[in-house]
Amino acid sequence: MAPPVVVLSVVGARPNFMKMAPVLRQLALAPEFRPVLVHTGQHYDDAMSGVFLRELAMPEPDFRLEVGSGTHAAQTATVMQRFEDVCARVRPDLVVVAGDVNSTLACALTAVKLEIPVAHIEAGLRSFDRSMPEEINRIVTDSVAHLLFTTEESGTRNLQREGVAAEQVHFVGNTMIDSLVLCRDAIGPLDEAAPYFLATVHRPANVDEAEQLGLVLDILEAASELAPVLFVTHPRTLGRLQRVATRPRLVETDGPPADPERGRIYLLPPLPYVVFFRLMAQSSAVLTDSGGVQEETTFLGVPCLTLRDNTERPSTVQLGSNELVGLDRARVRSRLESIVCGRWKAAAVPPLWDGHAAERVLAVLRARYRPD
Ligand code: UD1
Numbered sequence: 001m002a003p004p005v006v007v008l009s010v011v012g013a014r015p016n017f018m019k020m021a022p023v024l025r026q027l028a029l030a031p032e033f034r035p036v037l038v039h040t041g042q043h044y045d046d047a048m049s050g051v052f053l054r055e056l057a058m059p060e061p062d063f064r065l066e067v068g069s070g071t072h073a074a075q076t077a078t079v080m081q082r083f084e085d086v087c088a089r090v091r092p093d094l095v096v097v098a099g100d101v102n103s104t105l106a107c108a109l110t111a112v113k114l115e116i117p118v119a120h121i122e123a124g125l126r127s128f129d130r131s132m133p134e135e136i137n138r139i140v141t142d143s144v145a146h147l148l149f150t151t152e153e154s155g156t157r158n159l160q161r162e163g164v165a166a167e168q169v170h171f172v173g174n175t176m177i178d179s180l181v182l183c184r185d186a187i188g189p190l191d192e193a194a195p196y197f198l199a200t201v202h203r204p205a206n207v208d209e210a211e212q213l214g215l216v217l218d219i220l221e222a223a224s225e226l227a228p229v230l231f232v233t234h235p236r237t238l239g240r241l242q243r244v245a246t247r248p249r250l251v252e253t254d255g256p257p258a259d260p261e262r263g264r265i266y267l268l269p270p271l272p273y274v275v276f277f278r279l280m281a282q283s284s285a286v287l288t289d290s291g292g293v294q295e296e297t298t299f300l301g302v303p304c305l306t307l308r309d310n311t312e313r314p315s316t317v318q319l320g321s322n323e324l325v326g327l328d329r330a331r332v333r334s335r336l337e338s339i340v341c342g343r344w345k346a347a348a349v350p351p352l353w354d355g356h357a358a359e360r361v362l363a364v365l366r367a368r369y370r371p372d
Contacts, residue, residue, distance in 0.1 A: 134291070
C-alpha cells in the first residue's frame, strides 16, 4: 500500500479555525492522508484561539510556532522562519492554508520556496482595495498556490481574470459555513429576545485612527437610539477605545446583558463561537466590518450593515442579506429604521454554502493524490 499523503494544515488567527476545522475532520476520516496541524500563534489569547479549538473539536496542533503579535513584516518573517523548520521535519506532500491573515501568506510563501505544493481555502476573493493588509495576503497567496478552492462565483472569476489555469481552481463552497451548520444544534432554540443590534468592528481602517473610531462610535450611538447595541470587541479595538474620550452610552460588561436597555452600547469581550453565533442569530441586525460575519449573517438571513465601502465577498450583497454602508451615519440610521419596521431585502444563501464544502475539498484532494 502506498504511504499516506502528508497534509500539513495551518491555522494562526481566529477566522482560520472555523475555515479549517471541517477540512481537518474530513482528513482525519481518510486513511490515505496523514494530517499534521501547525498553529502559528498569531492569535494566542484563549478567547481568540484556544476556545475555538475546543468548541470546534479540533485536534491538538502538532506544532505551535508561538509567533505572537508584531508589525506585519516581523510577524510574517517569524512565521516563515519557524514554519520552514516544521516543513523540513515533516516533509509534507501538501500545505493547506485558509483565508487571508498574515499566517496564510507566510506559510504559503515558505512552502512554495521549498517546492511544496500549496492549497488555498477561500481563494480568489478580492476587495480591489490594496490598502487592506488582507488584500495583499490574498493576492500573493493565490499567485503561488497550486490548488485554489473558491467559496463563491466571484472568486473563480477573479482567478480566471488573473490567468490562473482553470484546472487549478475548484468551486467547493464555504467551509466556514460547514462549521456553522455543524454547531447549529449547539445553540439550541432561540428565545423571543427583545430586539438588539450586534456590532463588531476591528479593521485597522476603522479603529486605528481616533477620527475613524469616533465615526464608528457616532454610528453605534445613533443605532442605540433604536435598540440596544451589543458591541463585541476585538483586542485591537479595545486597545484603541482606551485612547479615545469615553462616551456616556458605553457600558463595559463581561457577557451578554440579561436585560439590555435602549440608548446603551454594551462593550463585550471577544466571545466564544457558539455564544457569538447565538447572539448573531437572534439579533435584529448586525453592524460589522468583518469578512466572516458578512457571510455568516447571509447564511442566517440576518440583515447585515457592513461599515466599509467595499467587500471581497460580493455574493453577500448580491444574493445575501448584506449591504455596504461605509461610515455614513445617516444611511445606517435610515437602514436600521427600515429593518426594525420589518423591511429588508429578500435574501438567499449563495450556492454550495450547504455544510458540505470540506467534503468537496477532500474529493478534489483524493482525485489528485489517490485517483483510484
Ligand atoms: C487579524 C487579521 C485579520 C482578521 C483578524 C481577526 C492579519 C493581517 N489580520 O487581525 O484579517 O480579520 O485577525 O481577528 O492577519 N491581540 C491580542 N490577543 C491575541 C491576538 C492579538 O491581544 O490573541 C492584540 C495584539 O495587541 C495585537 C492586535 O491584537 O497587536 C492585533 O492582532 P493581529 O494578529 O496583528 O491582527 P488582527 O487585528 O487580530
